[in-house]
Amino acid sequence: MSELQLGVVEYLILRGVTIEDRTSHPSIDVFSTDRELLRAYDDLLGWLSNGIRLYKDSDTTTKRLNDVYAISTIPHPELENYAEGSTSVKSLSNSCLKATIITAGTFVGDLFGSLQIDLRGWDVDSDRFADMLADRGYDTVSYDGDGYARNSPTHRYHYSDDVLVLEHYDAMNLLDEIDLSLETVAEPI
Structure with missing residues (x-):
């Protein structure tokens, strides 16, 4: 294979x-x-x-x-x-992660947005997926109750625990690592 x-x-x-x-x-x-x-x-x-x-x-x-x-x-x-x-599934290969981002990823925000990975309805537990992302060096941010992710108003949150959020720079690095353009997951400004 x-x-x-x-x-x-x-x-x-x-x-x-x-x-x-x-x-x-x-x-x-x-x-x-x-x-x-x-x-x-x-x-x-x-x-x-x-x-x-x-x-x-x-x-x-x-x-x-x-x-x-x-x-x-x-x-x-x-x-x-x-x-x-x-x-x-023990780790996220580039091919697996690329398919996931293409089908479940959305870039939210204009200049400094964040990448949301919507795993609602998937079999994988979002905490487990977040751990596999962390193993690759990408930490997800979470809702702090005030409408923003911890420590920065530029990191958009999502209220659902099954939607993982990567802050802007991590999102851009991840997209570069798996050879995806921002246009794949973002709507034109």
């Missing part, structure tokens, strides 16, 4: 995919109504993916639902390392 494939697998596990143990080695199942999203996962996983398939047709379930699509990985011995789900 390549570093990119492993990073995508870890990202999917942190999001909460199904890990199947039907054969001698585990595989991963991903379900979504967003076929384009699954196509992107399929492209990134390459040979590890079995391709996109229609899982449930809206005509057979009910007219009010969308079609549900799925991709599965082939059974692979390296997936045994992730049998415990999101707690099995």
Whole structure:
């Protein structure tokens, strides 16, 4: 498995995919109504993916639902390392972190903003994710009850514990480290 494939697998596990143990080695199942999203996962996983398939047709379930699509990985011995789900991911690789920031990151503020990583609805515990960020040298800031993160009015907070906040300079350094531009996570000024 390549570093990119492993990073995508870890990202999917942190999001909460199904890990199947039907054969001698585990595989991963991903379900979504967003076929384009699954196509992107399929492209990134390459040979590890079995391709996109229609899982449930809206005509057979009910007219009010969308079609549900799925991709599965082939059974692979390296997936045994992730049998415990999101707690099995021990560190954040660049590929995993890049996928996370692209899908869950938002830069908030104009000149000196902060990066918010919204993990609401993800399988990974936000405290655990914050610890893995700290292992990479990035500390998150938290709400102090007055509308700002501790010690600086330029660090925007978020009221939810499941939304991690990186202060401006750490956010810029992290984006540089994983080769993402600010435009990827910020709206134009």
